[in-house]
Amino acid sequence: MTGQRSDARRNYRRILIVAEAEVAAHGADASLEQIARTAGVGSATVRRHFPTRQALLEAVFQERIENLCERAHRLTGTGDSRAALLDWLHALVEYAVSARGLADALAYEPPTDEPAPHSCGNALEEAATPLLRQAIRDGAVRPDVTFHDLLTLSVGIALATEHHVRPMAQADRLFRLSVEGLSPAQGATPT
CATH class of the missing domain: 1.10.357.10 (Tetracycline Repressor, domain 2)
Structure with a gap:
């Protein structure tokens, strides 16, 4: 995360917090689109930080x-x-x-x-x-x-x-x- 703009770091943290809650509620099949909406970012932003579902799950856990x-x-x-x-x-x-x-x-x-x-x-x-x-x-x-x-x-x-x-x-x-x-x-x- 070093070298990233402060807004990118904030987005990353916000996405991860929302993803943890969504995965806890819905398991590994949590909706990436719902995570993006709840975090207040676009789907492309989620995918930029976490290019695969597996990458997101690894960060969550x-x-x-x-x-x-x-x-x-x-x-x-x-x-x-x-x-x-x-x-x-x-x-x-x-x-x-x-x-x-x-x-x-x-x-x-x-x-x-x-x-x-x-x-x-x-x-x-x-x-x-x-x-x-x-x-x-x-x-x-x-x-x-x-x-x-x-x-x-x-x-x-x-x-x-x-x-x-x-x-x-x-x-x-x-x-x-x-x-x-x-x-x-x-x-x-x-x-």
Whole structure:
């Protein structure tokens, strides 16, 4: 944003504030035209600042993504690598459930050889891959599990529970089920 005229910076901030509210209300499919109208700018101004819907969504979720990345960095190298990875994955699921549209934004990012440098998925992958690698080295996670497997699982849980009466409770249940598996624990009685 440096080097831009002050009115361009104001427009950017206003568009982003409106976009955050619209995405919270309508998810990733929030109307770009409605965002422009509410922000008091033209559609061309929105597209100049955010050339794609994905660019707008990444800007809306930037702070949440940064928080998840910081959490991954804090957890890397802690004692129990499985617990650290699961803690981070659970936080990802919680963020994706609580921030309407985040799961959609992450779902738009299939694995590629050349990810966009500022993409949400790329930032998360860079931050969380050390957690996954350590868990694999410790034998706590199968060696064929990839970051994209974990991202797909997390996004899938968030999308599947988005319209549930109690989305966070259902997401927690599905997360535990995916981690613990379908088989009952030794000596546990089915409920």
